[in-house]
Amino acid sequence: MSAIGVAVALAAGMLVTLTPTAAHAAAGASLPFTSVEAESATTTGTKIGPDFTQGTLASEASGRQAVRLASGQRVEFTAPRAANAVNVAYSVPDGQSGTLNVYVNGTKLAKTLAVTSKYSYVDTGWIMGSKTHHLYDNARLLLGQNVQAGDKIAFEAANTQVTVDVADFEQVAAAATQPSGSVSVTSKGADPSGQGDSTQAFRDAISAAQGGVVWIPPGDYKLTSSLSGVQNVTLQGAGGWHSVVHTSRFIDQTGSSGNVHIKDFAVIGEVTERVDSNPDNFVNGSLGPGSSVSGMWIQHLKVGLWLTGNNDNLVIENNRILDTTADGLNLNGSAKGVRVRENFLRNQGDDSLAMWSLNSPDTNSSFENNTISQPNLANGIAIYGGTDITVKNNLISDTNALGSGIAISNQKFLDPFHPLAGTITVDGNTLVRAGAMNPNWSHPMGALRVDSYDSAIEATVNITNTTITDSPYSAFEFVSGGGRGYAVKNVNVTGATVTNPGTVVVQAEAQGAAKFSNVTASSVGVAGIYNCPFPAGSGTFSLSEGGGNSGWSSTWSDCSAWPQPGQGNPEPDPGRNLAKGRPATATGSQDVYTPGKAVDGDANTYWESANNAFPQALTVDLGSSQAVRRLVLKLPPSAAWGARTQTLSVLGSTDGSSYSTVVGSQGYRFDPASGNKVTVTLPGGTNVRYLRLNVTGNTGWPAAQVSEVEGYLTSS
The missing domain is CATH 3.80.20 (24 nucleotide stem-loop, u2 snrnp hairpin iv. U2 a'; Chain A)
Structure with a gap:
């Protein structure tokens, strides 16, 4: 196996690039600042996340976590380097503005950092599947003094709620002087x-x-x-x-x-x-x-x-592109010999970097050594057609909603379009928490996607020396996203390290073929391979063994149900929680207390419905009809949650539209003294795909609250 030349970790919340091997250069740009995640700092506020649910503050955050500050609360960073300036990624509630007070080693500065929702909360209703997004913004401040590594820099919400995501610490050089003759x-x-x-x-x-x-x-x-x-x-x-x-x-x-x-x-x-x-x-x-x-x-x-x-022959290098409501950069046809390298992009409302071969092909152009964080509607890097294109040594993290980390695609959008041709080189890229649930497809896009959307892939696509870490769903996806079954051909995946994908390593949903060599995987969420071409009967996808592969030989066996993170293969294991990781929806929710929190396997996170609006319902899609005999409903085990009784009924459906009552309405007492959980026994012969809790009352809060819904095949 060819050596993978970069590893990325979150150490104390800081993005750390380890020393590369001689195989290839380190992924990402050489940046003049060092970023520190707020969730790794000291805070009197509330840490939120991780979350991968579209349209939530945690899911759009770097690292999928952030810190929420009420007025008077603060987050204190330890400076990772000498600096005299800071840039803070943050969010405030829609329609609000305010300030962050700034402290250096406990001393409050005269300067404050202005925060606003003015540039956030973007709606693009004409884009199918989009929700209100672009929840964060960036604000920068020259501190007026030098701080050293180890100094403490704190930000305090002065007059509005502020969610702090990440802080970039930088030593800004003095202003340059006027060039002679200018x-x-x-x-x-x-x-x-x-x-x-x-x-x-x-x-x-x-x-x-x-x-x-x-x-x-x-x-x-x-x-x-x-x-x-x-x-x-x-x-x-x-x-x-x-x-x-x-x-x-x-x-x-x-x-x-x-x-x-x-x-x-x-x-x-x-x-x-x-x-x-x-x-x-x-x-x-x-x-x-x-x-x-x-x-x-x-x-x-x-x-x-x-x-x-x-x-x-345009060169675009060493730039920062922040907070764009659409693309960071788009080579919109005719680009020849363009080099886009060593740039930092954060918080794009569409593709961060894109080549789109409209009217004429982009040719012999490249995206190299760029760092991309938090594209909140589409891909980190997207190549839509073009000839002899290179995507090399980029670091991409935290894509959201409609995007992969990297997309190599024949999606044309408009004509005349020039599909992929020649050799497409995708080399040395690192993708962290990349990939997202596509709300239009009702299943996800992988961290790296090859997509024959509007026509077959005829180019040679060489994907080499790839590192994929913590993808919420799959690592590599091959799909015909337009649903017309075009083939994905001539793909070679050589030298990849895949760690902790939420579902599968390879997500094959098109006819065609790819050859895999020296691809190793560990901590795979569900199975190695999902091979279910769409539409059904459109052909088969062949995974050719090139040698040196390990850790991903198993295959998901049920093409009628998309695997969910943590679900495991669909063997009838009576001890398996059928609801864990499954899609969940609700009639309403509060802030970060979204439906997915009720099926994430963590009893400390919870769904909370809209206030004072009973009845409220939470629905879980089990993926296929199951003979459910027992539900375990939980609230957070903390003693801070006083005992309460929730009145609810259980409904079931096989098709998601017609529901019948499985267990009639009654009160269930949740008491932290006994673990804050209750068991609901379902009658024998109950076969449902969709389980719904219909809550009509709660003595402890004017809303429905559930931290976990667990479903089992046995009654005890």
């Missing part, structure tokens, strides 16, 4: 206070500096309309923390002769919703051949870079 935008009348409109000053400086450098000094600059006709010029700032341009549309042009270089400043917009017809992007269109974008801080836009036309 044209400063202030010499053309730009206002560095941010009060006046600097649009015309930027245009005049660009005209005056043809073949040279436009200098953007430290300050804040407001542009009220986009720039166009930008060519043969360098736009350069004093650094992304020092020179800041405020605009939602920076460059918008259909073509350029090229040689445009944009570097070392920030562009921060005011985009609060996704409107696809609006060019609310940092760059919309073309920079022209031989151009580059580097050292940029790009935030609060629809898309970072939406690139069409001639962008041959």
